[in-house]
Amino acid sequence: MAAKKSAKPNVSKDELLYHYREMLLIRRFEEKAGQLYGMGLIGGFCHLYIGQEAVVVGLEAAAEEGDKRVTSYRDHGHMLACGMDPKGIMAELTGREGGFSKGKGGSMHMFSKEKHFYGGHGIVAAQVPIGAGLAFADKYLGNDRVTFAYFGDGAANQGQVYETYNMAELWDLPVIFVIENNQYAMGTSVKRSTKSPSLWERGAAYGIPGEEVDGMDVLKVKAAGEKAIAHCRAGKGPYILEVMTYRYRGHSMSDPAKYRTRDEVQKMRDERDPIESVRQMLLTGKHASEEDLKSIDKEIKAIVNEAAEFSKESPEPALEELWTDIYAEA
């Protein structure tokens, strides 16, 4: 996947269709995951990405093969967008042998070496220094690669983020810090957790440039991603993107979400939905008909249903798996 590189000024039909498909896949996948959770097939914590699809889809469209990514527990969208197989993701959610971590990691802890996806981390902000470390390795080894380190607005207050900023700039590490500002950390709105007017500007204290990006607009996200990548690949060190987005669902499946009004959520869905806006672009630009889009919807639904079926049919891991993967063979 991640077959972009056609950064033409005029957005092509193919590109719009690509974004539409990718975002829709995430949305439908997450809806299905929510349903399977409700049926007790997925357990524990399950954090859905619905509403934030444009962030990863835009940035992945700007990325090149070999670039790396690392994120938090809210990771299903990132995995789908970097091309990991929906079947393996869903089967990990149901804790089955066919999952990316053989059922041992679950929703929050998934990895794919092949797709350069370094997790899926359950501890808020722990992925930020890890992302800088991946970039450190690339620089050390002379790889011309960049790393996307995704984290939330809540994570942005953790001390290790600032320790990392300092070293990343000090050593010119090719890492893009992507703050997915969905405006809430669990039940705490950004305004209740900081008096900083913006999160990306904090980078200035360490000499890291950055910008705010409209995260409900996949094209703007992609353009910002291209700029940040160019900065990193030119050897100029890290870059910060504060992507303004919104999660439609509760923090996790068990969040009653009493800290915001139903109207606030509905307004976002009605007015800013990232998928709907691409859909409108496709229709008004006569790139696709309602019929075309319906058939894409159908295709995506089939992919998701297939993943769900696989995730139910894949057996539970063998009991011996309890004892494997504690240590690597020396």
Place this chain on the structure above:
Amino acid sequence: MATEILMPALSPTMEEGTLAKWLVKEGDTITSGMILAEIETDKATMEFEAVDEGVMGKFIVAEGSEGVKVNSPIAVLLEEGEDASAVPAAQAAAVEEAAPAGSSDGSAPAPASVPAAPIESKAVEPDVPEGTEFKQQTVREALRDAMAEEMRNDETVYLMGEEVAEYQGAYKVSQGLLDEFGAKRVIDTPITEHGFAGIAVGASFGGLRPIVEFMTFNFAMQAIDQIINSAAKTLYMSGGQMGAPMVFRGPNGAAARVGAQHSQDYAAWYSHIPGLKVVQPYSAMDAKGLLKTAIRDPNPVIFLENEILYGQSFDVPVLDDFTIPFGKARIWREGSDVTIISFGIGMKYALEAADKLAEEGISAEVLDLRTLRPIDYGAIIASVQKTNRVVTVEEGFPVASMGNHISAYIMTHAFDYLDAPVLNCTGKDVLMPYAANLEKHALTSTAEVIDAVKQVTYR
């Protein structure tokens, strides 16, 4: 084709819930993302969203119904054009089974959850005067009451942590405290464990008595340096001039299916550190009495709770000021053949095992340590002298576990009384897997305890 809408699981620990309210009507057109109903789980009232599209055909479960099992059908969704007669007979029949609980005018809302069956306390050494009245309370409520009572008693006691105030606690332990004590004393922090733990240590040096809630103890690892190097060591390093009178509390150990980074038991970790006191209660009564003691203690106290126990009900004494001293174990059950020593949620396995063993004619004494620092060595030795055989039970990792320490202590101090080696039931020497079948095996179990008892009693 009609599809059934099933009662959803809306939290990691939910098995059944109350269908509080339908927010759509039969015959309504349903689109995905639409909110269908309000459902009360063990922790909260949640909105239940539609995934599939169609027309609401028929409600199988009426609003107000309590105890609706997860995954049982609650309604039938029809495809456009289909009519309600498409609902199979079996589904219609289910309607009768789930009768609404409250009055049909909806005046009396059902309680948030049906409390689990109470657990009988058979304490041999009572912590309360004879004739004391008891009431049923969950561990969650008992902890909240302990904090509220101590905050009423002492202006310098305050609570800080993530989501403790406006959200009412991630696990609803601090429910109502913001209302009663206000934002000065019930403080929401940003997600900055190392920072706010350090600020609380400083506040304790400065004359306050902070209660720091960690959303779970897994996240306290972010703050471990302040807990150990600052809170635990300052009294000693200052030659007794100043210390950290404070409580670090929150859920510890495995919850359900939350994987390796969210499922660790830190009992042995903290018990390793001189300067810390460590408490891990099992019952609501102990949770309350020990938390009050912890808040009053002039030292840093690690108070390890358990998410699975939060919703369990126990007898709690109705007393104005009820505390339980540290360093005093509780004998839940007297016995003569073997001593089972445990604490926290390990007690669940210990007590279940003792019940089953009794049926087989093996009399087990069950000792709940309650505090791990200080530890009631006297009670341990006295019981060993009586039964001559010991099994320890805990959820933590086996290497350098509490059980290891207790075994070593018994070997040193009561070697001549032992008729068998002490066995330790612990979590397995692996990280916590997510898969349901593996998770079960990673934890210790009642069956393992029974097995260990049979080994030490040579049965």
